[in-house]
Structure formats: C-alpha cells, structure tokens
Amino acid sequence: SAVISQKPSRDICQRGTSLTIQCQVDSQVTMMFWYRQQPGQSLTLIATANQGSEATYESGFVIDKFPISRPNLTFSTLTVSNMSPEDSSIYLCSVRTESPEAFFGQGTRLTVV
Amino acid sequence: AQSVTQLDSQVPVFEEAPVELRCNYSSSVSVYLFWYVQYPNQGLQLLLKYLSGSTLVESINGFEAEFNKSQTSFHLRKPSVHISDTAEYFCAVSDHTGTASKLTFGTGTRLQVTL
Numbered sequence: 764s765a766v767i768s769q770k771p772s773r774d775i776c777q778r779g780t781s782l783t784i785q786c787q788v789d790s791q792v793t794m795m796f797w798y799r800q801q802p803g804q805s806l807t808l809i810a811t812a813n814q815g816s817e818a819t820y821e822s823g824f825v826i827d828k829f830p831i832s833r834p835n836l837t838f839s840t841l842t843v844s845n846m847s848p849e850d851s852s853i854y855l856c857s858v859r860t861e862s863p864e865a866f867f868g869q870g871t872r873l874t875v876v
Numbered sequence: 877a878q879s880v881t882q883l884d885s886q887v888p889v890f891e892e893a894p895v896e897l898r899c900n901y902s903s904s905v906s907v908y909l910f911w912y913v914q915y916p917n918q919g920l921q922l923l924l925k926y927l928s929g930s931t932l933v934e935s936i937n938g939f940e941a942e943f944n945k946s947q948t949s950f951h952l953r954k955p956s957v958h959i960s961d962t963a964e965y966f967c968a969v970s971d972h973t974g975t976a977s978k979l980t981f982g983t984g985t986r987l988q989v990t991l
Contacts, residue, residue, distance in 0.1 A: 769919075796978070805966060805983045806920075855919060857979075863908045863927060865972060865979050869919040 764857050765790055769868035776846055776875050783842045786856030791836035796865070797829070800853040809854075829851045831846050846875045878969045882982035884961040889989055891959055897952040897985045899941075899967035907969045909950040910940055910979070914964040923965070926950060937961075962989045 766789040776782050786795065796811055799807040809829055810818040818831040832840045843850055856868040879902045883904040889895045895956040898950040899905065941952045950967060967982040 806979075806981045807931075808978055844887070859977075863972075863977075864910060864925050864956070866923050867912075867920040872917075 765860055766791065767856055767858060767866055767868035767870055769856050771871055772869060773872035774874070776873065778801060778847050778875055780841055780846055781844045782846065782873060783840050784854055784856070786839045786841070786868055788837045788858055790860065792858040792860060793836070794861075795833065795839045795860060796857040797831065797839075798855040798857060800870070802852070804866045806855065809841070826839040843873065846873075848875045851875045878907060878971065878980045878987055880967050880969050880982035882967055882985050884985050885983065886986045886988065889957055890954045891989055891991055892947060895931055895953065895957050895961075895987065897965050897967075897987065899950045899952065901948050901950065901967070901969045903969060903971065905947075905968065905971050907946070909941075910968040910970075911935075911939070911952050912945060912964065912966045912968060912981075914979050914984075916963070920966065923952075956988050957987070959989050959991070961987060963987060 766861045768787045769770050800806050804814040809824045809863045811829050812818045812833040814833045814836050830842045846871050849873050853870045855870045857865045859865050881900045883898050909926040912920040913923045914920050924933045926933050926943040934940045935975045939954045940944045964984045964986050968979045970979045
C-alpha cells in the first residue's frame with residue numbers, strides 16, 4: 764500500500780491566479796497520476812507523471828494550464844494556472860505500486876472566485 | 877480502451893435493507909476491476925478488487941462484488957446497509973499493463989441510507 768499526503772487540503776483563490784498542489788508519497792513509486800473531480804462528477808485523469816521525464820497529458824488537458832513537476836520518486840506537484848471559476852474542482856493525486864490497485868490522496872478542494 | 881457504466885446515479889435505501897449498485901464494463905482485453913468509496917469531503921478509498929481467481933470478492937465491512945465475465949459486470953452488494961454506508965461509490969477498471977495502466981472510472985453512484 765501507499766500513504767499519500769496532499770497539500771493544501773482546500774483553498775479559495777482569485778481568478779487569474781495560480782495554485783500549486785503538492786503530493787508526497789511514503790514510498791518510491793514510478794508513476795503518479797493527477798485527477799480532477801468536478802462537482803458531482805466522476806474522476807477524470809489529467810496527466811501521468813513519470814520521474815525524470817515530461818508528464819503525459821490526456822486529451823483536453825495541456826501543460827501550459829496544468830504544469831506538473833516530478834523531481835523524485837516520492838513527490839510531485841500540479842499547478843493550476845490562470846484559474847477561472849470553471850477550474851473549481853477536487854484535484855486528486857494517485858499512485859500505483861506493485862499491486863494493480865491505485866491509492867489516492869485526500870484531495871485538494873479548490874474554489875475559484 | 878475500457879469504459880465503465882454505472883447506470884444508477886443515486887440509490888436511496890432504508891437502513892438494514894439490502895442494496896445492489898450496478899457496474900458494467902467494456903474492454904477488449906483482460907481487466908482488473910475495483911470499487912472505490914468516497915465519503916463526504918474525503919478522498920477515494922479502495923473498497924474491494926477483482927484481480928484473478930474467485931469471482932466473488934468481499935470487503936471487511938460486509939460488501940461483496942461478483943465478477944461476471946459473460947455479463948461484463950461487477951455489481952456491488954450488501955445484504956444489510958448502515959447509515960454509515962452513505963457515500964459515493966465508484967466502479968473502476970484497468971488493463972493488465974502494470975503500474976502505467978490507467979484507471980477508468982464510472983460516473984459514480986450515490987448511496988443514501990436513511991432510517
């Protein structure tokens with residue numbers, strides 16, 4: 764298993780600003796995943812972050828809007844840039860270890876006003 | 877590519893009644909199947925998983941799910957629910973390509989348990 768800590772747990776931000784979300788894992792993992800959960804919706808994968816290489820973004824998500832860093836095997840950040848109210852969502856960090864299931868952080872609840 | 881369908885967006889049920897949350901998937905390859913639970917204002921927790929072997933899998937809090945390959949289903953059941961089971965339940969599927977494989981989630985089913 765893996766224990767994931769996400770910071771901040773929630774934030775209220777002004778439109779046009781940026782927020783960086785941190786994800787710390789208690790063990791080394793190859794792949795880390797970032798999801799968005801819009802209000803009342805399911806999870807949508809934003810990107811996959813592999814240590815030492817550029818993140819791979821899913822259709823509809825771009826690096827300029829959601830830059831990701833992966834400096835080592837236990838840490839990653841997701842930045843939500845130039846925010847608008849439509850970015851109000853829960854953002855979740857996830858990892859997979861040797862077993863197929865994924866483990867999730869508690870999420871970051873972002874409100875853009 | 878895989879897809880997951882959860883037909884019921886909301887399921888209201890009285891406490892101590894049985895419940896079934898439906899999940900159907902589509903995939904051209906062998907899959908792993910999962911149920912995750914999200915309690916209010918919390919992240920996702922793994923409830924149970926099917927990887928291989930016995931098609932009936934159980935969780936520690938009384939939920940069970942049965943993998944039915946011919947029906948491409950993985951329905952979640954509990955014979956007697958509690959108020960504390962009120963939460964959002966997500967069915968998810970991934971292929972067998974290891975840690976890089978992506979999880980595809982259904983749209984979720986909100987289980988509302990009342991007295």
